[in-house]
Amino acid sequence: MNFMPIPCTQIQETMTRMRYFEGWDKDLLVRLAVGSKQISLGKKEKLVAKGDRLEALYVVISGQIRLFIPLSNGAERVISLAERGDAFGEPCLIEEEPCPYDVVAGKDSHLIAIDPQIYRRELRQSPFMTEHTLNLMSRRMLQTMRDIEICAQPSSLQRVAHYLIQLRPVDEAQEFEFRLPALKRDIAAKLGLSQETFSRVLAFMAKQCFIRVSGSQVRVDDWSRMLSLAAAGCQTEVPGKN
Amino acid sequence: MNFMPIPCTQIQETMTRMRYFEGWDKDLLVRLAVGSKQISLGKKEKLVAKGDRLEALYVVISGQIRLFIPLSNGAERVISLAERGDAFGEPCLIEEEPCPYDVVAGKDSHLIAIDPQIYRRELRQSPFMTEHTLNLMSRRMLQTMRDIEICAQPSSLQRVAHYLIQLRPVDEAQEFEFRLPALKRDIAAKLGLSQETFSRVLAFMAKQCFIRVSGSQVRVDDWSRMLSLAAAGCQTEVPGKN
DNA sequence: CGTGTCGTTGAGCGCTTTCAACCCTGGTGG
DNA sequence: CCACCAGGGTTGAAAGCGCTCAACGACACG
Structure with a gap:
């Protein structure tokens, strides 16, 4: 894993182009960009292990990130394959719970890592962001139900x-x-x-x-x-x- | 299914005692209670079929409600077993999507059915309720991950x-x-x-x-x-x- | 041209399902 | 008080489906 020394303004600029932040207030993005980092991951590199506390909210800029539950026989159950514009980790950050899955790069990838303190602070203070995130989580939940249906x-x-x-x-x-x-x-x-x-x-x-x-x-x-x-x-x- | 003719004030009174509404503003509960109904379900009675639009947000007062995905071989995959104080259907209402599971009473049960229009209106207007619901959805999502892990x-x-x-x-x-x-x-x-x-x-x-x-x-x-x-x-x- | 990754194909085993009969318990009514 | 019934659960036998292990094939890349 490689923390890239990118100026805050450029990160914020990148955020603007991400689907995840579409329609977000510019000031909000500025505040979120403070303390954010850009991360490079090589293929197969692990970002988070199941059980870890998340150190950031992650947004995928490029590449592919595999979220999966490792199984006892060495196999995995893929939960999600996050690509450009996708994010993950909101529930863990909100509830301050350990991460229920491993996070590994499926290809060489770039991510934005948003500071969890700042993320939570802004979430508390911005009704827009709360509502937006609630909508997102609802969509995710419905998608998860579809996935369960398939697996069942x-x-x-x-x-x-x-x-x-x-x-x-x-x-x-x-x-x-x-x-x-x-x-x-x-x-x-x-x-x-x-x-x-x-x-x-x-x-x-x-x-x-x-x-x-x-x-x-x-x-x-x-x-x-x-x-x-x-x-x-x-x-x-x-x-x-x- | 049996719509019980219960005065609005009594429904609101019942809501007060539900864990789901713990800490909610009284005025908010009053507004939600307007247009809400109380429903009786006999054992094995179906409330919602997979694919239906939800006609309400449902909160369980008593009994047990099975949420499950019906499978082609006649079996079912149980998603959740909702009991007193539990609610279900928020994602469908928020996204206005069809319900991804069947809803059937596992025992004789009583429910509160909150009008979906009113629910969405209040959700839009109350940052507290939005935040509260976001927290709830986060917990649910993490629980769902645990369930998936078990099934995997x-x-x-x-x-x-x-x-x-x-x-x-x-x-x-x-x-x-x-x-x-x-x-x-x-x-x-x-x-x-x-x-x-x-x-x-x-x-x-x-x-x-x-x-x-x-x-x-x-x-x-x-x-x-x-x-x-x-x-x-x-x-x-x-x-x-x- | 080697090497690594991804995918396909084959053979065999064993777990889970299916179908069936049976058991057990609690409730009900004569 | 007991016979009966229904619902829930257990147990048995058989079969099939998916997994595992292993070898091979295809393709890209250095």
């Missing part, structure tokens, strides 16, 4: 189907193509599957001809089958020997 | 061990006794296990002599073994044939 699906096939479905923009037509938003390994870890199982399920779906996969590029040809899979389970063959 | 454990033994561990009050001694906070069936559904597996795991732990189970009464004799189980996995025998 009884079969791997359904988990993947649910996952792919919720990737689709709402206004999309019958078929569409996109690229997976992260490494397959990390997506698998978010779905509560092993990398191998995830790979097999994708291969199975491809063989059944309702998706085509090439690297991280995915094209869904038949949404109706995908939807019925997600809803109903596996009347079709299972992804074993085929 | 790779073996049923570890899931149950984690669950039992986090039931323990922090100041408790080496051994302690308590009663399970819900039906075993519902606890199992919260852990992402079938009822049968949960039962077998408890039986296994009892046979190994670090807990004793009698109905919903549980006594843990050996926390160190419990903790090592949760951390390490299953070096000991597995709960199959014993």
Whole structure:
């Protein structure tokens, strides 16, 4: 980890460009920028260990940050993959509780680290910021519920189907193509599957001809089958020997 | 479902006694009570279906309310079991999004239903209420992370061990006794296990002599073994044939 | 051209689920 | 007072699904 000696004004300038601070009062940003630092993280570098107290509110400038719960067998359960404009750690700072997940860079990354004292002080004094943060937390909570729903699906096939479905923009037509938003390994870890199982399920779906996969590029040809899979389970063959 | 014709003043009086409203301004409660209703739910009666728009903010007066995601195989994943003083639905109301879970009474129950328009209006106008709700959501989010951690454990033994561990009050001694906070069936559904597996795991732990189970009464004799189980996995025998 | 990372594929095992029957307890009514 | 019933829980047997381990393949990068 590398604290970069960046002048406060430049940090504040960077904050302006972050989605997270969209619509925030300029004076508020100035006060938050005081005592903030910019941090560089190399790939695989750990920023926070599960159980640590957070030393800042973190906002991702670039790269990708993996939030995950380490499991006893060495595997991980990915909670979130934070990218440019995302932030994390608000609940821990607000409640002054230890962090429930590990935080590790998935790629070389840059972050803003906002001083927790100042963060809390401004949060107390700015009704706007409080309301804004409440809205954010509500959205996060609903997203978390969707994630839980996906992980709760009884079969791997359904988990993947649910996952792919919720990737689709709402206004999309019958078929569409996109690229997976992260490494397959990390997506698998978010779905509560092993990398191998995830790979097999994708291969199975491809063989059944309702998706085509090439690297991280995915094209869904038949949404109706995908939807019925997600809803109903596996009347079709299972992804074993085929 | 039964809307009980209760005068506004009495509802407000009831609200006073709810933990949820502890420390709230009296005028605020009066305004919230206007347009609020009291609701009776019989056991197994459904209040909200997944996907519905919430018609109120709900606060539990008595009984038990199950929030769960219905699964394709007929099973459910319990998100929360709300009891006296608990509330639910804030994120949906704030974001005006459909409810991500089913809401069903686990026992005969009574609830306060606060009008969503009024709730949002007061939330907008009261910085206190906004801050209070933000704190609440933060606590909920951290609790949800703990739940996810439990469900993410790779073996049923570890899931149950984690669950039992986090039931323990922090100041408790080496051994302690308590009663399970819900039906075993519902606890199992919260852990992402079938009822049968949960039962077998408890039986296994009892046979190994670090807990004793009698109905919903549980006594843990050996926390160190419990903790090592949760951390390490299953070096000991597995709960199959014993 | 080696090396590292990411992903795929294969084989085998074992845990969890499923389905079924059974047990136990508390409540109810004759 | 006891027979009966319903709901909750336990136990057994069988099978399938996902995990693990391992080897291999593809691709990028120095």
